[in-house]
Amino acid sequence: MTVKLYLAGPEVFLPNARDVMEAKAALTRRYGFEPICPGDISIEPAPTLHEFGLKISAVDEDMMNAADGVIANLTPFRGIAADPGTAFELGYMCAQGKQVAAYTNVLDNHYERTAGFYDGQVVKGEDGYKRGPDGLSLEDFDMIDNLMLHGGVERRGGPIFAHAAAPDALYTDLTAFEKCLIFLSKRT
Amino acid sequence: MTVKLYLAGPEVFLPNARDVMEAKAALTRRYGFEPICPGDISIEPAPTLHEFGLKISAVDEDMMNAADGVIANLTPFRGIAADPGTAFELGYMCAQGKQVAAYTNVLDNHYERTAGFYDGQVVKGEDGYKRGPDGLSLEDFDMIDNLMLHGGVERRGGPIFAHAAAPDALYTDLTAFEKCLIFLSKRT
Numbered sequence: 001m002t003v004k005l006y007l008a009g010p011e012v013f014l015p016n017a018r019d020v021m022e023a024k025a026a027l028t029r030r031y032g033f034e035p036i037c038p039g040d041i042s043i044e045p046a047p048t049l050h051e052f053g054l055k056i057s058a059v060d061e062d063m064m065n066a067a068d069g070v071i072a073n074l075t076p077f078r079g080i081a082a083d084p085g086t087a088f089e090l091g092y093m094c095a096q097g098k099q100v101a102a103y104t105n106v107l108d109n110h111y112e113r114t115a116g117f118y119d120g121q122v123v124k125g126e127d128g129y130k131r132g133p134d135g136l137s138l139e140d141f142d143m144i145d146n147l148m149l150h151g152g153v154e155r156r157g158g159p160i161f162a163h164a165a166a167p168d169a170l171y172t173d174l175t176a177f178e179k180c181l182i183f184l185s186k187r188t
Numbered sequence: 189m190t191v192k193l194y195l196a197g198p199e200v201f202l203p204n205a206r207d208v209m210e211a212k213a214a215l216t217r218r219y220g221f222e223p224i225c226p227g228d229i230s231i232e233p234a235p236t237l238h239e240f241g242l243k244i245s246a247v248d249e250d251m252m253n254a255a256d257g258v259i260a261n262l263t264p265f266r267g268i269a270a271d272p273g274t275a276f277e278l279g280y281m282c283a284q285g286k287q288v289a290a291y292t293n294v295l296d297n298h299y300e301r302t303a304g305f306y307d308g309q310v311v312k313g314e315d316g317y318k319r320g321p322d323g324l325s326l327e328d329f330d331m332i333d334n335l336m337l338h339g340g341v342e343r344r345g346g347p348i349f350a351h352a353a354a355p356d357a358l359y360t361d362l363t364a365f366e367k368c369l370i371f372l373s374k375r376t
Binding site for chain 1: 198201202203205236237238240241242244245246248249252266267268269270271272273275276277278279280281282283284302305313319323324325326327328329330331333334335336337338339340342343
């Protein structure tokens with residue numbers, strides 16, 4: 001049976017979302033997997049935008065339930081952290097004991113990005129925690145995002161790749177995505 | 189058997205994290221539930237920060253596995269979206285078919301916050317999508333965060349409450365948290 005991989009990430013918000021998802025799907029097939037892409041199928045209209053959103057949620061969960069694994073694009077999205085929808089989906093797949101993989105198209109790790117959020121104004125307090133001017137502590141674990149995401153993948157033996165994409169290819173560069181596919185194809 | 193609720197949220201990063209978590213735990217007990225709080229137990233030291241982070245990830249997942257449900261604090265954290273760790277945890281609990289509830293301490297919904305991220309520079313294109321100057325589309329589903337998070341809770345019949353907390357009580361105001369407890373206690 002061909003292993004089905006759910007392709008999670010913020011590419012669905014791109015103007016050329018379909019092209020990018022098709023490129024990811026083609027690459028996924030090249031490594032012997034069957035791609036399952038959110039936004040791939042047409043969702044029936046609903047009476048309200050809210051109900052339409054709920055339908056997408058249901059369809060995407062069904063896709064994850066049908067998948068054997070996920071490759072999550074954790075490239076920071078509208079801020080310093082991964083797209084929360086993708087974070088949700090990675091947690092969803094970890095809980096199901098499926099194959100998990102993650103990548104990011106920036107090299108700065110979670111700590112470096114959070115320190116950047118505070119313009120470097122980070123101080124180590126008497127409690128041993130590094131904190132920003134707002135008092136909130138920073139995770140400094142050499143991970144690509146919050147420890148639940150990175151840890152969830154690494155503890156399951158999943159690959160995590162970081163690649164320095166060009167700014168204009170932040171969500172379209174598939175170098176790290178392909179590395180995940182290579183890793184998974186060698187293991188399967 | 190007392191229903192065990194995992195209390196997910198970015199409070200763990202507060203300077204007074206322990207106090208806030210204890211207040212949440214006390215309130216949880218008052219409604220007849222047993223609270224399970226991340227960061228509640230001491231984690232053994234590890235050779236490296238990275239390995240320490242992995243240990244926390246393992247402990248938190250074990251706590252979720254032991255819990256019957258989650259109340260997720262989706263109040264925006266260091267940006268316009270929920271803490272990605274909390275998003276991961278909500279997805280994790282949704283996948284396990286556990287009870288799920290969510291709240292936020294801001295009234296602006298996901299769309300309004302994203303439009304704010306773009307300083308209101310949002311244009312509806314020919315494809316029907318609203319997009320920011322970077323071309324990325326905005327979800328406009330009257331939801332408190334990305335549709336996977338909001339939809340995951342609502343579709344399972346879980347409560348979602350939004351409350352306008354004072355800016356200095358953004359992560360400590362328990363009004364909406366208590367509303368989730370009241371809702372769950374009436375259903376259990």
